[in-house]
Amino acid sequence: MPSSRPRRMRNVGRENAQPIHAGALICPGGAFAMGLLSTLAQVWTVQRTVRDLGRYRAALNDPRGTQHRWLLNQVRREQGTLFGRDHHFDEIRSVADFRRNVPIGTYEDHAPYIERVRQGETEALFHRQSVRMFALTSGTTSARKYIPVTDRVLENYRRMWTAWGFLAYSRHRAAFPHARLTLVGDWDEFRTPSGIPCGSISGFTARLQNWIVRRGYVLPLAAARLPSLAAKYYLAWRLGLVRTVGSWMTPNPSTLLQLARFGTEHAEALLRDVRDGTLTGPYEWPAELLREVRGRLHPAAARARELEHLLHRTGEWRPRDVWPELQLIGCWTGGSMGAYLRSFPRYFGDIAVRDLGLIASEGRMTFPFEDHTPSGVLEVVSGFFEFIPVGDIESRQPTVLEAHELQEGHEYFILLTTASGLYRYHIRDVVRCTGWHHRTPLLEFLHKGDGVTSITGEKLTEYQATVAMSEALRECGLPVDAFALAPCWQEERPYYRLLLEAAAVPNAAMAQILAEAVDRRLQAGNIEYASKRRSDRLGPLQPMIVPNGFWERWDEQQRQRSGGTAEQFKRRVLLPQLPDGLLETLAERLLAPEACVN
Template identity: 45%
Template sequence: MLNFIKRLAGRPIANRARRLAAEFLDQTNRAGDVQRDLLLSRIARNADSQFGRDHHFHEIRTPADFRKRVPIGDYNRHEPYIDRVRRGDVSALFGAGTDVLMFAMTSGTTNRPKTIPVTREALKDYREGWTIWGILAFDGHPNMIDHGLRPILQIASDWRESQTAAGIPCGAITGLTASMQNPLVRTTYCMPACASRIKDVESKYYVALRFSIARDLGTVIAANPSTILGMFRLGDRERETLIRDLHDGTIDAKWSIPDDIRKQLRFRTRIRRKATAKRLEAIVEETGRLLPRDYWPNLEFLSNWMGGTMRAYLRGYPEFFGDKPVRDVGLIASEGRMTIPIEDGTAAGVLDIRHHYFEFIPEEQGDLAEPDTVEAVDLIEGRNYFIILTTAGGLYRYNIFDLVRCVGFHGKAPVVEFLNKGAHFSSLTGEKLSEHQVVAAVEAAQRAVGIRLRSYLLLPIWGEPPSYGLLVETSDLPETQGADRFTAAVEEQLRALNVEYACKRDTLRLGPVRTIRLPNGAWGEFQKRRLARSGGTVEQYKQPHLIPDTNEINSFSVLDSVAP
């Protein structure tokens, strides 16, 4: 009876989602007009905010006016206004009547996390973007929805990790949306909403598996593929515990789950799944492992990022899932959704012209103080650009430092693919490490251990798990013992400066930083190689301290490697 009710109630929900998706796809044929109208409506709505007065919003009549009056900026330019909003002064960024529901937190370039305002309109944009993505993905896999929506496993985090001085929650927007789901829709999501508040990552993964493994799952949704692999590696490693808990109707006490959350989970936990336990035992007896390709044979597709360094993780998918298609969830960040993929197997997606106003900086102008920008409809296929955002969350001409490539158009809206986090960022598994943080960490570590490096370079190194290597010449660190203390100090500083790096380290998605010693003279050879590639002069050369390319390490002769 419950399944019948869900199917009956789900039809109008699905039909509303299809209408929304159809509107979006139709808007791509009028992308220029849609973008202009969206920008001017946002400008008019917030003209009386302090930011609007400071940038003469009342005088803006065209996108060209907007570009003249508002400079491109990063989080630091917005931070004074955001700080006032955190303290309760919503008028710093928004017009009268605007509600700020929470702040989405993400790693900043300093040791303080960024806090992005989530207004009621920004939340609506976020939810609509997921709705459009979801219905297009589900309709692309008819077995997901033909006989009622199949169960979904999606990882969410706490939207109330902390609060501002004005009492506004700070955390993950995924947790807020999970808490607001339609009750019937909520039943299709395997992970209980309260489990988003579990802080220990492995405990959260375990709970997610505990409540999903008995169901005929349709898809797994997690932005980062390392999250998906980490969860199912845990399930295989803890197979005996998982089978026993299913059989007994329990959750083992070894998992770090707060008492109030355990209490909320108890009603659903105590249902014994003896048949499921017996089926899983048979799988383990036959294969020696507990993998989703065996216990979820009807899984339709996987949902996660596919662009940039995330592609490397996908090589591990066949071991766990067999030959299942992957649908990119889109280029999405705390600041907003940028693309909506409409096909499997590609990192490219249609620019989300419905919800944000976009400009683009040509890649070759990325380091200029005042670069030219082009509008969405003027992108050139095959060219690379940095994305500039204007959102309902109070961000204006915001440089998110995401480098994308235009791979085509849907209607007049560009289809873009994420390449990397810009020349000064690296993100192997979502840590978004900045060159600023690397410099700060290494400088502090040098002071702590009493050494002075003439030069250094941090590189991402692919492995299981991936990690970072800090390259130094042997003459700067002639003794292994000194290198060991220095490496430990760098690791400590990176953890302190970047909350995402610390999280990825704690959850073993990243390995510890290693100091890699090079032969003396290595930096001179490195400079020659870079100048040969760029065609620049020695006078123009600037030694980088972070390069996001996982292949760069192969260009160096390595003497040895020291971990903390």
């Protein structure tokens, strides 16, 4: 339960302790010039969002009542579905009844019902509702997970993203008049037997936006369907170079770093295209996309000269120099994602970074409203959430808590019940309660539940590895943003390896110094790791230098195997336990010529 004086964040919708008016956001400084229709549309959106945030604040003051009402409404709505009949929804009158009738489940437990929906039998999960699409996400095996998206899900998804943007741009009003660079996935990768599209929910909602709103984005809708991530990067730079850009948004910070470096690597072709008003590059551009961008491609000789001068003066194109108006980045910052943020100042300068929230294809779990923190308030209005203390997860009868029962500083697995037809769904995300906003918990993502390795009982987590690496990098003054630890078994004494690309460290001696610094911090952050090291049951962390380009190829192979998209993909900081020698072989294969074919 919250203490009598809980740590709080600013009120949602009351940034800087000043009221927010629609006109103040739409016309910062009185100089917003997108036209009358655009202004009217945005004023209407902002006014609706202000009303939504008012209701949201009331819900945050009563999380228990809000959660119970949401759950019982959901149960009543779906009691006639196959899932509802199988689990006796008509008998549920309380949270206790719900827990008695519905066991904690994984995707595999929900899969038979979802498969019926895929085949067109929507009443398996939804009473008198249409499924607009299936959001795809990677599974723990090679199979992909299909998450049904109904109109209810879409409406909540869009409203919460609108509210996120409203609060972010209210804090950073100077960014609002400028274009937004966002990367979204393909909403229609393929169709189910019943004709329902399967793909990225972000791409689906983007296509529902009206043309007035779409004018504010760098990339056209057709970019979502580009199969090549490099082509998407090239298009973003090509179109962005002739616009003022105020914000970059995509979940994965490693994607933002790749995109930030891409311009310098392709500067010659980009300069030519900007000067000539063309779109070339080493890519095949679909006819649909070319039609959509034709009106944007005009010769810009003056801009090309400006960019060429910048390149000669600095030797590179950093986003902070190319777009001085860039004010805001939206991406994940929690868990292992935080390691990438160390490299942001080099490319983006002293920029505001706001977490997008703990959000997955399965649903949104938190709603951040402050910069530079992974913490967000629990999303109490769009689902029912339960929590299992991390130490209880292996118990046959684990303790299960509601939101109002959490304790600050404690770590939990989170269970989801959502409008997507998921009930007591074990997503295997570990979160920490970091405080309270009103009476609702603030949560930060730590790691996936399976993001734990243990050779001799040390139970090393991805979060511990990320913190240790971040602290060691500060000590050593290195700008490493890609690494991983891999347990290596030896009969005499197993140990962990620290994988680094050659360009990340100046020499082998520095790599060894870094590994020793990480090892010390792992011992400081994990008493079991320290115990195993002291007793010599675990050897010291050893650096392993892999060829440049290793992580790019590794990521691509992992994405292909899991079926996820670049926007969804999170590189694991802890790799699976591999037999000694296999990593060397893997590095050779990944960098072999046949592995480098696009």
